[in-house]
Amino acid sequence: MRSPLPATPVMESVSLDIYRRVFFSSPEFISISRLCDARYVDVNPGFEAFTGLRRDEVIGRSALALGIWPDEGTRDLMLASLEQQGRLHLFPTHLRKRGGELCEVELSASVARIEGEAFLICVVRDVTERRRSEDELRLYRDRLEYLIEERTSALRRSNAELRQTNLRLEEAHQRLLDTEKRLRHMALHDLLTGLPNRALLQDRVTQAISQARRDGKRAAILFIDLDHFKHVNDSLGHLVGDRLLQIVAGRLEQCVRRGDTVARLGGDEFVMCLGGLDDGGGAAVVAQKILAALDASTVVEGHELHVTGSIGIGLYPDDGPHAEALLQAADTAMYHAKSRGRNSFSFFTPALNEAVQQRLTIESQLHQALPRGELRLHYQPQVDLRNGRIVSAEVLLRWQQPQRGMIAPNEFIPVAEDTGLILRIGEWVLREACAQLGRWRHEGHRELSLAVNLSARQVLQPGFAATVAGIIAQAGVPASSLVLEITESVLMQPSEDNLALLHALTDLGLKLSLDDFGTGYSSLSYLKRFPISELKIDRSFVDGIEQDENDRAIAATVIAMARGLRLTVMAEGVETAGQEAYLRANGCGLAQGYRYGRPMPADDFAALLARQAAESVSRR
Numbered sequence: 001m002r003s004p005l006p007a008t009p010v011m012e013s014v015s016l017d018i019y020r021r022v023f024f025s026s027p028e029f030i031s032i033s034r035l036c037d038a039r040y041v042d043v044n045p046g047f048e049a050f051t052g053l054r055r056d057e058v059i060g061r062s063a064l065a066l067g068i069w070p071d072e073g074t075r076d077l078m079l080a081s082l083e084q085q086g087r088l089h090l091f092p093t094h095l096r097k098r099g100g101e102l103c104e105v106e107l108s109a110s111v112a113r114i115e116g117e118a119f120l121i122c123v124v125r126d127v128t129e130r131r132r133s134e135d136e137l138r139l140y141r142d143r144l145e146y147l148i149e150e151r152t153s154a155l156r157r158s159n160a161e162l163r164q165t166n167l168r169l170e171e172a173h174q175r176l177l178d179t180e181k182r183l184r185h186m187a188l189h190d191l192l193t194g195l196p197n198r199a200l201l202q203d204r205v206t207q208a209i210s211q212a213r214r215d216g217k218r219a220a221i222l223f224i225d226l227d228h229f230k231h232v233n234d235s236l237g238h239l240v241g242d243r244l245l246q247i248v249a250g251r252l253e254q255c256v257r258r259g260d261t262v263a264r265l266g267g268d269e270f271v272m273c274l275g276g277l278d279d280g281g282g283a284a285v286v287a288q289k290i291l292a293a294l295d296a297s298t299v300v301e302g303h304e305l306h307v308t309g310s311i312g313i314g315l316y317p318d319d320g321p322h323a324e325a326l327l328q329a330a331d332t333a334m335y336h337a338k339s340r341g342r343n344s345f346s347f348f349t350p351a352l353n354e355a356v357q358q359r360l361t362i363e364s365q366l367h368q369a370l371p372r373g374e375l376r377l378h379y380q381p382q383v384d385l386r387n388g389r390i391v392s393a394e395v396l397l398r399w400q401q402p403q404r405g406m407i408a409p410n411e412f413i414p415v416a417e418d419t420g421l422i423l424r425i426g427e428w429v430l431r432e433a434c435a436q437l438g439r440w441r442h443e444g445h446r447e448l449s450l451a452v453n454l455s456a457r458q459v460l461q462p463g464f465a466a467t468v469a470g471i472i473a474q475a476g477v478p479a480s481s482l483v484l485e486i487t488e489s490v491l492m493q494p495s496e497d498n499l500a501l502l503h504a505l506t507d508l509g510l511k512l513s514l515d516d517f518g519t520g521y522s523s524l525s526y527l528k529r530f531p532i533s534e535l536k537i538d539r540s541f542v543d544g545i546e547q548d549e550n551d552r553a554i555a556a557t558v559i560a561m562a563r564g565l566r567l568t569v570m571a572e573g574v575e576t577a578g579q580e581a582y583l584r585a586n587g588c589g590l591a592q593g594y595r596y597g598r599p600m601p602a603d604d605f606a607a608l609l610a611r612q613a614a615e616s617v618s619r620r
């Protein structure tokens with residue numbers, strides 16, 4: 001038997017009717033049963049609704065008997081808890097419902113003692129729906145948590161991806177900035193030397209002009225053009241040319257102060273912009289520095305090069321109010337420096353503009369000279385000093401310009417060289433000279449030979465020997481009756497290719513004569529390496545033979561050296577008997593100059609030859 005349950009006090013003061021109303025109107029399942037045998041004493045409509053049993057069927061029977069408790073164990077468990085705690089509050093258990101369905105309920109129970117007997121009052125709440133909702137809620141919550149977790153990790157993932165993308169974007173942006181910077185630099189700088197280009201120079205010159213205007217000072221533009229740079233490119237190739245330009249760029253930068261600008265316009269043209277000058281003196285000092293810097297020993301790819309430049313100077317405000325005018329002035333002055341013999345500098349003067357105009361006119365008219373038949377050849381006798389006989393002639397070009405008359409080669413050959421016209425003109429000279437020689441030889445002057453001047457560009461063009469071979473074959477003259485006069489500039493770039501080009505010419509059987517010997521760099525190594533057979537002592541030494549000890553010594557030394565090397569020697573510009581006597585006494589074999597005849601048209605020279613032939617016949 002179970003121990004007696006604690007009694008619940010009955011509230012006497014509340015009327016029975018109120019209790020009854022509560023009992024019958026409560027939606028919850030309420031039952032009163034006797035504790036001793038568990039038989040129902042009363043049940044409310046909530047009970048009826050839950051169990052599906054009518055009140056009169058239930059009263060007097062136990063829940064176990066009615067099958068409301070699914071089994072005895074469940075009921076005992078409830079009673080044990082009630083006994084232990086004195087009352088039960090919301091005890092979770094299962095009761096069978098109408099139709100046999102087992103329902104989840106919460107059971108609150110207490111024991112009431114009424115008139116000495118113990119009654120069990122149970123209040124049951126069907127929580128099936130609530131539990132289902134709670135389960136659903138739990139499901140929803142779990143689902144939600146799962147979704148949140150998934151979303152969070154997706155966010156985390158996409159955050160990481162975003163960070164990666166950001167990183168990549170930042171890198172791409174940086175690359176873009178670098179490219180932009182590089183492009184900006186490329187747009188304003190020369191790729192080969194890294195110096196500012198024309199666009200940036202323009203800007204710097206404009207700034208220097210503004211500064212000079214504010215400070216009441218001068219600014220200077222120095223236009224620097226390398227002398228004979230084309231020969232380097234033509235003979236040693238563009239790689240050597242490019243390297244030389246880089247070396248020159250470095251040297252030029254060493255010549256200026258911070259704040260000054262050194263730019264490259266292209267080719268071998270450099271420009272400096274100097275600011276804060278009091279007068280042209282500062283610019284002249286820098287120009288001297290540049291000439292000295294260029295003159296320093298230069299070895300490129302094993303080739304020792306002799307670098308010089310011609311510099312033109314334009315001053316602000318004297319020579320122009322803006323960058324363009326100053327650059328033009330400096331360019332004009334540079335041409336003047338070149339025409340004075342190169343390796344020098346020259347300030348702009350208004351008179352130079354006239355010279356430039358003249359040069360431009362020559363350039364445009366020269367293009368027409370050949371097709372219009374305005375070019376002529378003159379012949380200057382060359383004599384054997386042992387007997388005074390004319391043995392050959394130097395072919396000298398003249399330009400019979402309709403408006404200006406006869407123009408001397410010194411005026412137009414440099415223009416022809418700069419424009420490249422010299423190639424066509426030079427070939428015409430050679431063709432005409434050989435044709436004339438053929439005619440003279442045909443007329444009986446079998447021993448006569450002609451010397452033709454060649455410019456460096458002409459000689460160093462690939463295939464030139466083949467052209468010469470074709471010309472002499474067409475004219476029907478022996479190659480041995482042709483002498484080609486070249487200058488030292490041809491030999492200045494002693495590459496294997498150039499050596500081969502010259503050998504190709506001498507292999508034809510003609511002779512090479514080194515013109516103006518002593519005026520250039522006169523390296524004796526040329527004479528050893530190149531197939532030269534004649535030296536021409538420059539007119540400037542011959543000119544001084546009678547009055548200048550040094551010139552005498554030079555002339556005598558050149559003759560002795562040439563004889564030692566088994567070269568023939570031709571003295572140029574012989575005008576007097578004294579010069580002739582000295583040259584002959586020192587062993588010079590050949591001479592040319594006004595003493596024997598000025599350059600003359602072919603007919604005059606032919607007449608001279610005829611006279612000489614007649615004299616020798618009468619002497620016999």
Ligand SMILES: Nc1nc2c(ncn2[C@@H]2O[C@H](COP(=O)(O)O[C@H]3[C@@H](O)[C@H](n4cnc5c(=O)[nH]c(N)nc54)O[C@@H]3COP(=O)(O)O)[C@@H](O)[C@H]2O)c(=O)[nH]1
Nearest residue numbers: 396397408409410429453454455515573574575593594599
């Ligand atoms: N590439 C080519 N160059 C050529 C050609 N024809 C001529 N030239 C070169 O032009 C330079 C000037 O020549 P030119 O005005 O004809 O002068 C020559 C002679 O007139 C002058 N000379 C000769 N003897 C005397 C003299 O006794 N006194 C004096 N004051 N002058 C004299 O010397 C010039 C010849 O010199 P060189 O050629 O060095 O022997 C000149 O450099 C020509 O080479 C051409 O077709 N192609």
